[in-house]
Amino acid sequence: MAISFTVGSAGGEYMEAVVVLEWHASVGDMVTEGETIVTVETAKAAVDVEAPCDGTLSSILAETGAEIAVSEMLGTIGTSVDDTEAVVSPQEQMDEPETSTPSDAPIRSTKNWPAGDRIIVSPAARRAAQTRDINLAQIDASSPSGRIKLRDLPTDVTGVSVASPIATIPREIGPLKVYRSGAKTGVPIVMLHGFASDAQSWSPVERTLSPRHPIIRIDLPNHGKSPKRPIGVFRGLAREVVEAFDELELERAHLVGHSLGGACALSLADIRPRKLASVTLLAPGGLGPEINHTFLDGITRASKPDSLEQWLKLMVADDRLIGRDFVMAAMASRSDPALRVAQQAMAEEVFPDGTPGFDLRAALDRLDCPARIIWGKADRVLPWRNALAAPGRVGLHLLDRIGHVPQLEAPETVIDILKSVVAEAIT
Amino acid sequence: MTMMRYAEALNAALREEMLSDSSVWLFGEDIGRYGGVFKVTKGLMDEFGESRVRDTPISEQALTAMAVTAAMTGTKPVLEIMFADFMPLTLDALVNQASVFGYLWEGQVEMPMVLRTQGGGGVGTGAQHAKCLDALVAHVPGIKVVAPVTAADAKGLLKAAIRDPQPVVFLEHKLLYNMRSEVPDGDELVPIGKARTVVDGSDISIFATSKMVIEAEGAAKALAKDGINAEVIDLRTLRPLDLDAIKTSIAKTNHAIVVNEGWTFGGYAAELSATIMDYCFDDLDAAVGRVAMPDMPIPYSEPLELAVLPNAAKIATAARTALA
Incomplete structure (x- = not known):
């Protein structure tokens, strides 16, 4: 009764073949559902394949370095190491809904949310x-x-709040998607991705850091595999991140955030300061009013590789990085129209009128753990000069000829900085 | 329709029921020859004789036990307890007998008794003759409790109470007896357990009984000058409660004020407030406002008494607070 698994949807509909980069588990290892068990390369981007269920990795059918078709079996998970006969179609398993049934759906916790922020x-x-x-x-x-009363709400369906696309987004329930990988012990590094991206964007740094550190990556709401639902203004997004962080029940963590995820990281650091050993912000939002709003609009609207490509190129300084394969893989991860609509709505909520509706400079001022800001000086999405808002004790790393995504364009530099801030932190 | 005083309406109800049903009889302190301290039973002894209208000694405990026994054995007694302040003396017979006998004997026993009494302050009768003890009796399952404010309801509800097979406590108010209003002619009953909308409104619902309905109407008039349309609901029956009327009104106004002349703590207003929370929580746009008597004895000094009793001004203030 073993269950086989493939690259599945992680491979993207545009891909035909992938190369196995690394197995994170050996035959005979116990694996748990959602655990990253193998990393494959699709369109020059590393993609993690998760265990579809709990069990024992009973066979590896594609060794490291092998090139296999997207639909081909990578391995099997069974009740024991001898249980290798795949009888359950992998697709059936992979297609199981992410969110649980309503009856056993986790209730969103609001514990520890500061009373002053309760509506x-x-x-x-x-x-x-x-x-x-x-x-x-x-x-x-x-x-x-x-207290908000009935009279404070818009009076009819033409009211501003009601007319926004938020109203059309189905409210999915359930916690944010969390990916765990890397070392089993030590202070974990928690990573928060940017707008219109997902946890996979950390792959370049995750691979290098994971042998020595537990890595936890979170998909923001309306991103990756997290539920799609209206999140309200930035505060609502920050609250979801705090809740997801609380659910992890970590003693301490190093926090890394990129762009909007950087803003979330700052907000989280402000609310849970004693939980954080260090904070590293890559081109974080919330430090100034300027943002390339045509980019926000364009990337969320792009439904075809050709249009998406132009916006992806805007994110980097050297657009040779954005090859056709990269574009195809990126498009694959954004192929769900509901995801794009949810992100468009979220952009309106979080960036009303094309402006970040939040200011986290005070939160940055209050940071009292080792903290770094990394910013590409060729960033065309958020101006790097916002970094100058940082107080003196926050280290600035301003990278020449690097755009909005340093972890993609300069992964080695980002890794070095992360290693040094982690080493500096008192854990 | 005939214009009559509240006391006259009660008298008419008693008389009509005694005429139509020979098992109906009255007893109490000074109700016969004297016609009752508030003249509710005036002339009835002359008309129906000393066996159906009886003057009794002062012993509320014995009188209530007597009503229970009389009701169990096939008659329809109407007992008058002169002041509601003495209701504690009646409680054993009400709580341990009248309310439970039907249950203990599997419905083989009917308890068609009415206990009339009057309470309330405002005329300087002090800490022992002015209380509103609604909550004491409304607390007990198996007893119906009514408290009409108009002469028409006084008549119609008393007739319904006398015909009801369950024990009914009929609460009057000393300041209502001389108030006049139109009363339908003939055998008109007012159903127990049905509220009455006194003033239609859309902004806030004020729930009251007995004399507090008049205060609530006063509050509604004052609020109207500010452009606030208060709805005044006279519950008429304290138990069983007209839940539908409460829910319908709050669904419309999203705001509620509960008023009772009794004490605040553990009082009837508290019960109303909790019931509204149970059934109408999601309709509420503000906390339920409670207007009741402070937890203290009623002062003998009239100015002090008037200062502590719930009134129109206090109800209006509570409404403005809820709507703020």
Whole structure:
């Protein structure tokens, strides 16, 4: 009764073959569902393949270096090492919904969320907001009590909140997708990706750091394999990240965030300062009002490789990095129209009128653990000069001829910086 | 329709029921020859004789036990307890007998008794003759509790109470007896357990009974000057509660004020408030406002008494607070 697994959807619909880069488990190892067991190269990007279920890795059918078709079996997971006969179609397994059934769906925890940030709202207004998908975080309370009342909500369906595409996004439940890899012991490095990206964007640095550190990568809401749902203004996004972080129940962590994920990291650091051993921000958002809003609009709208390619090129200084294979793989990860719509809506929520609706300079000022900011001086999405807002004790690494995604363009440099800040941190 | 005083309406109800049903009889302190301290039973002894309208000694405990026994054995007693302040003396018969006998004997026993009493302050009668003890009796399952404010409801509800097979505590208010209003002619019953909308409104629902309905109407008038449309609901029956009326009104207004002349702590207003929370929570746009008597004895000094009793101004303030 072994279950076989393939590259599956991770390979992308445009790919036919992949190369096995590295097995993270050996035959006979116990694996748990969601654990990265093998990394393959698709279109020059490394993609992690996760165990589809709990069990024992009973066979490896594609050794490191092998080139196999996307549909070909990589290996099997069985009840024991002898259990190698695959009887369950891998696709059936891979296609299982990510989110659990409503009855056993995890209830979103709001524990430890600072009371000052709770939205005070009357029961009637709360119900109306839920029914009409109104984002309460955008509503001002007119009552002297500070409580949002019915009268504060838009009065009809033409109201601003109701008319936004947020209203059309189905609200998926469940926790954010978390990927664990790397060393089993030590202080984990938690990675938060940027807007319109996903946890896979950390692959270049994750591979190098994982032998020595536990790595935890989180897909932001409406990104990667995380649920799609309206998140409200930036504060709502930050809250989801804090909740996901709390669920990890870590003693300490090194935090790494890129772009919007950098903004989330700053917010998380402000709320859970004692949990963080270090913070490294790559081109973080929230340090200034400027952002390339045509990029936000363009990348979320792009539904074809040709259009996506232009925006991907804008993200890097040297656009030779963005080959056709890279574009195809990136397009594959964004092939779900619902994902793109959810991200468009999220862009409107988090970047209203093409402006970051949040200012985290004060949070940056309050950072009191070892912290670094890495920024490419050829960044065309967020201006690198925002880094100058950093207080003196935050180290700045300004990289020449590097664009918005240093971990892609200069992975070695980013890894060196991460290693040094991790070494510097008191854990 | 006939214009009559509240006391006259009660008198008419008693008389009509005694005429139509020979098992109906009245007893209590000074209700016969004297016609009752508030003249509710005036003339009835003359008309129906001393066996159906009886003056009794002062012993509320014995009187209530007597009502229970009389009801169990086939008659329809209407007992008057002169002041609601003495209701604690009636409680053993109500709590341990009247309310449970039907249950203990599997419904073989009916308990068609009515206990009339009057409470409430506002005329300087002090800490022992002015209380509103609604909550004491409304707390007990198996007893119906009504508290009409208009003469029409007084008549219609008393007739319904006398005909009800379960024990009914009929709460009157000393300040209502002389108030006049239109009363339908003839054998008109007002159903127990049905509220009445006194003033239609869309902004806030005010729930009250007995004299507090008049205060609530006063509050609604004051609020109207500010452009606030308050809805006033006279619950008429404290138990069983007209939940539908409460839910319908709050679904419309999303705001609720509960009013009761009794004490605040553990009082009838507290019960209303909790019930609203149970059934209407998601309709509420503000916390339920509670207007009740402070937890203290009723002062003998009239200015102090008027200062502590719930009134229109306090209800209006609570409404403005809820709507803020």
